[in-house]
Amino acid sequence: MPSIQTNGLTKQFGDNMVAVDDLTLSIEKGEIFGFLGPNGAGKSTTINMLLDFIRPTEGSAQILGMDAQKETAAIRERIGVLPEGYEFDKYLTGREYIEWTIETKAADDDPDEILDTVGIRDDAGRNASSYSTGMQQRLAFGMALVNDPDLLILDEPSAGLDPNGIQRMRSLIRDRADNGTTVFFSSHLLSEVEAVCDRVGVMSEGQLVAMDTIGELRKKAGGRESIELECATQPTTDAVDDLTDVSEVLIDGTTLTAYCADPAVKADVVRQVDVQADVVDIAVDETSLEELFNQYTSGGRDGMAQEEADTESTEVPV
Numbered sequence: 001m002p003s004i005q006t007n008g009l010t011k012q013f014g015d016n017m018v019a020v021d022d023l024t025l026s027i028e029k030g031e032i033f034g035f036l037g038p039n040g041a042g043k044s045t046t047i048n049m050l051l052d053f054i055r056p057t058e059g060s061a062q063i064l065g066m067d068a069q070k071e072t073a074a075i076r077e078r079i080g081v082l083p084e085g086y087e088f089d090k091y092l093t094g095r096e097y098i099e100w101t102i103e104t105k106a107a108d109d110d111p112d113e114i115l116d117t118v119g120i121r122d123d124a125g126r127n128a129s130s131y132s133t134g135m136q137q138r139l140a141f142g143m144a145l146v147n148d149p150d151l152l153i154l155d156e157p158s159a160g161l162d163p164n165g166i167q168r169m170r171s172l173i174r175d176r177a178d179n180g181t182t183v184f185f186s187s188h189l190l191s192e193v194e195a196v197c198d199r200v201g202v203m204s205e206g207q208l209v210a211m212d213t214i215g216e217l218r219k220k221a222g223g224r225e226s227i228e229l230e231c232a233t234q235p236t237t238d239a240v241d242d243l244t245d246v247s248e249v250l251i252d253g254t255t256l257t258a259y260c261a262d263p264a265v266k267a268d269v270v271r272q273v274d275v276q277a278d279v280v281d282i283a284v285d286e287t288s289l290e291e292l293f294n295q296y297t298s299g300g301r302d303g304m305a306q307e308e309a310d311t312e313s314t315e316v317p318v
C-alpha cells in the first residue's frame with residue numbers, strides 16, 4: 001500500500017486558475033520524495049488537498065490507505081505536518097507548543113527529547129513568537145515529529161534554517177526514513193532535494209512534468225554538458241556551426257561556450273575552435289541542477305517537459 005496515492009487530483013480556483021492539474025502520483029512507504037517546482041507551481045495547493053485543508057475540484061487522494069477527505073481525523077493521528085509559515089502566538093512557549101501537540105495527539109513523547117532533537121531546548125522557556133524564523137521552523141518541525149508519525153509532510157522544511165539547521169533537518173529526515181517513515185517534502189531548493197531525496201516529482205504550472213531519481217532526470221534531460229574554451233583570439237560561431245550535436249553556442253570576448261547534446265562532440269568542438277582561434281584553456285561542466293530544473297520547468301506542457309510528462313504518466317502506478 002502506497003503512503004500517498006493521488007489519482008487525477010485537480011484544483012481550480014475561480015474560472016481560470018488551475019493550480020493543480022490532473023496529478024497522479026504514488027509514494028511508497030519509507031520513501032523520501034521531493035516535490036519540486038518554482039513559485040506558483042502548485043506544491044502548497046497539492047499539500048493542502050492531501051491534508052484536506054482545501055477540497056479538490058476533481059480526483060482523489062489516499063493517505064496511508066485512507067481517503068484524504070473522508071478519514072481526515074484518522075489520518076491526522078498518524079501523520080506529522082510542517083506547514084509553510086506556521087504562525088506562533090505570543091501566549092505559549094516553545095515547550096508548551098510541544099506539550100500541546102503531544103496532548104492533542106494523545107502521544108507519550110518526552111518534550112525535552114523532541115526539543116533536543118530539533119536543537120531548541122535551551123530556548124524552550126521563551127515565547128515561541130519571539131523566536132527567530134529558523135527557530136520557529138525547528139519548533140514546527142519538532143511538533144511534526146510528535147508521536148513518531150508514519151508519514152511526514154513538510155512544506156519547504158529548510159525555509160529560514162541556517163546551514164547547521166539544514167544539516168540537522170537532513171539527518172533527521174534520513175533517520176526517520178530509515179525507520180520506515182515516509183517523507184514527502186516540497187522545495188524549490190534543488191540542492192536540498194538532491195542531498196536527501198530518493199525520488200523527485202517536478203511540478204510546473206500545476207502539472208507534474210517529471211518524476212524520477214535526480215540521476216535519471218539528468219539522463220533524460222540529455223545529460224547536456226557544456227565546454228568552455230578560452231582562446232588566444234576572439235572565436236566566432238562559424239567554427240562549430242556544422243556540428244549537429246552542439247545545441248547552443250555562446251561567445252563572450254575570447255571565451256566560447258558550447259552546449260553539447262552528445263558529450264562525444266566535445267573533442268570536435270576543441271579541434272574546430274583551435275584551428276580558428278587557438279584554444280589556450282578548456283573547462284567542462286555537467287548539466288548543473290539549476291539548468292536541469294529550468295529545462296523541466298520552462299517548457300510547461302510543451303517541448304521536452306511534455307515528453308517527460310507523457311513518459312512519466314505511463315509509469316505511475318494507479
Ligand SMILES: Nc1ncnc2c1ncn2[C@@H]1O[C@H](COP(=O)(O)OP(=O)(O)OP(=O)(O)O)[C@@H](O)[C@H]1O
Nearest residue numbers: 013017019037038039040041042043044045046188
Ligand atoms: N486561494 C487561492 N485562490 C486563487 N488562486 C490561488 C489560491 N491559492 C493558490 N492559488 C494560485 O495557485 C497557483 C499555485 O499556488 P501554490 O501556492 O500551490 O504554489 P507553490 O508551488 O506552493 O508556490 P510557492 O513555492 O510560491 O509556495 C498560484 O498561481 C497561486 O496564485
